Amino acid sequence: MNDRDDLLTIGQLADRTGLPVRTIRFWSDIGVIPPTCRSAGGYRLYDAEAAVRLDLVRTLRELGLDLDTVRKVLTSRCTVAEVAQAHVRALDVQIRSLRLRRAVLRSITRPESTTEEMILMNRMARLSARERQRMIDDFVDRTFDGTDAQAPGAHIAGLMRGLPELPDDLTPEQAEAWLELADLVADTGFQESARRMAVAGSAPENASRQPLPFDSALVVEHAGSAVAAGVAPGSAEGRAFLDRIVDPALPAEDRGRLADEVETFTDRRVERYWQLMGVLNGNAPFAPVAHVFEWFIAALRASGN
Known part of the structure; x- marks a missing residue:
């Protein structure tokens, strides 16, 4: 600008931007918004572009940028887009932490x-x-x-x-x-x-073994019903439930071996592991069944005695 009458004093710049005089003076002192020139009396004078720059500074500061980064943007040592990308990454970390x-x-x-x-x-x-x-x-x-x-x-x-x-x-x-x-x-x-x-x-003998002589779905159905009804595994009523799962003619020795094998793969803590993994993965919850197989194991042993 050539006409000094078009220049703004720091007070006029404050009125135009709504920023406090002390804030503009501080930003001016550190070189973020340097004055265009000075009056004969040594007062700072700013051109109209300074108001635009002040609006940009205010926006960047409200977005959390420090004054050194703002100065780099204003002096074109980095772009607003580059700064924004860096701050997005930083904010992502902060948001996650919060x-x-x-x-x-x-x-x-x-x-x-x-x-x-x-x-x-x-x-x-x-x-x-x-x-x-x-x-x-x-x-x-x-x-x-x-x-x-x-x-x-x-x-x-x-x-x-x-x-x-x-x-x-x-x-x-x-x-x-x-x-x-x-x-x-x-x-x-x-x-x-x-x-x-x-x-x-992973035992080699398990690769060629015969299928177990029961259906897991029947265990969940019938042993589950027995557990829900409070039926003791060793009771006569419990034996009736068991006979719906395994062949009533299954020898006692085979019942004992079957109970040992099922017990090897039955643990509430392992089942809980999968439930917790499901929660973390956002999967639909599943009903626990380990306690039902525990009843089945107890019933097998009781019927084999």
Whole structure:
């Protein structure tokens, strides 16, 4: 501009932009909005473009950019798009952290929550996705170590590794599921039980064995009905339910062997593992059946005596 009468004093610039004089003066002092020139008395004067630049500075500051980054944008050392992309990535991390923190806080509002649970929940929530996956992978590696990778049940190892990235909008149920899962894979008893299943499932003799002499669907149906009705496994009524699942003529010795085999693959903790994985993967919940097979096992043993 050539006409100094068109220049604005810092007060006039403040009136035009709605920004406080002290803010404009500070930004001017640090070189974000330098004055166009100075008056004969040494006062700062700004052109009309300064008002546009001030609006941009205000917008960038409200978006969370620091003044050094704003200065780089205004001096064309980086573009607004580049800055925005960097801040989107940073905000994604912050949002995820806040959502995890919210989930933790929600979960510990339960009256039964303990200080230990609160600390553990917070620690688990802060683990990276890689650290969480490593916990699961270490458990699966120990469980299937040395077993036949070509065995019929070997694919279960892959399924057991299926820990998803925790969703951005983590629910309290998912936060609690992750906490319980982490606690479960660290449990020695659970590790031993899962190992027994893996070894038994990959044993060479199991590849050519005959199908088990019962239908799992019948166990769920009839043993489930017995459990729901409170029928004791060793009672006469319990025997009637059992006869609907296995051949009543099945010898006592075979009943005992069958009970041992079914017991090898029956553990409420393993079933809970799959339930927790389902919660984390957003799958529809499934009804637990391990307790039904426990009744079936007890009934087989009682009928074999």
